Amino acid sequence: MDLGIKDKVALVTGGSGIGVGSHTCRTLAAEGARVAVAYRSNEAAAKNLVHDIERTGGRAMAVAYDLQDPEVIDACVDGLVSAWGSVDILVANAMSPPAPLATTAFDALPRDDIRRRVRTDLEATLFTLQRVIPLMTAKGWGRVVLVSSLGCERGWAGDAPFETAAGATKAALHGVARSLGVEFGRRGVLTNVVTPGGILNEQLERVLTKERLEVLQSRIASGRFSTPQEVAHCIAYLVSAANGNICGENVHVDGGS
Structure with missing residues (x-):
């Protein structure tokens, strides 16, 4: 399927890591988009990703x-x-680093950490949207995906209560997507949320015991955790021209968690 995003400019925040962000950057670049790999601190990783994309014929820059x-x-x-002249696609995947693993209760979470979560995970996304949406409406075309988390919908079930603040900010993005869909959908800008379930990675393995991981996996209808690439494929479709009318979803x- 031709996703119709050749030469489109895509900004992917949180793009330099080893998870959903970097896989999304590679996937969009493979479809011909010009990809801005946005990084917070790991400039080397972002530049390495750009190098890999360019080596395979794609176009990218680290920002x-x-x-x-x-x-x-x-x-x-x-x-x-x-x-590059504009921003046609925004994938808001960045979030602030998790709280220290030693913080195991919400009521012990420092208020400064809660404020940091709201400021970095929610405000930063809103500020970015304020800048890119006018660029999209000016051309009558734009795509936005806000990456959320299944934990914000169902709670962390005692696995990571220190992430309650993160769940709150991610849940807020669902309302943002619905509102933006109503306000700008008629002007060609389609905004959606992608909510991954469990993605088995180093961070999850550090937080949860092997036994707990097995329990969680047993509750997934497909019988396994998702991969970052599977999430990236979903994001790529939603930000493409092939998505003509999915908005606010x-x-x-x-995997049917």
Whole structure:
């Protein structure tokens, strides 16, 4: 299937890691999009990803994206417009680092950490949307995917209560997507949420015991956790021209959890 995004400019925040972000960058680049790999601190990883994309014939650039600094967000968007003319696609995948694993209860979570979560995970996404949506409406075409988490819908079931604040900010994105869909859908900008279920990675293995992972996996209808690439394929479709009328939806990639 031709996704129809050749030469489109895609900004992927949280794009430099080993998970959903980097897989999304590679997938969009393989479809011909020009991809901005937005990183918070790991510049080397972002540049390595750009190198890999360019080595296979894709087009990409690494851009600084500090969740805690609105001026850096503005500079990121301005740099993209200067280099590539616009932003057609936004994949908001970035989030602040998790709380220390030693913090095992919500009532013990420092208030500064809660404020940081709201500021970086929610405000930064809103500020970015404020900058890119006018670029999209000016051309009558744009696609936005906000990456959420199944934990914000169903709670963390005692596995990671220190992430309650993160769940709150991710849940807020669902309302953002619905509202943006109503406000800008008629102007060609389709906004959706992608909610991954469990993705087996190093972070999950650090947080949960092997026994707990087996219990969680047994509750998945497909019998296994999702892969980052499977989530990336879903995102790629939603931000493509092939998606002509999916707007304001919350799409789960969770194996039927």
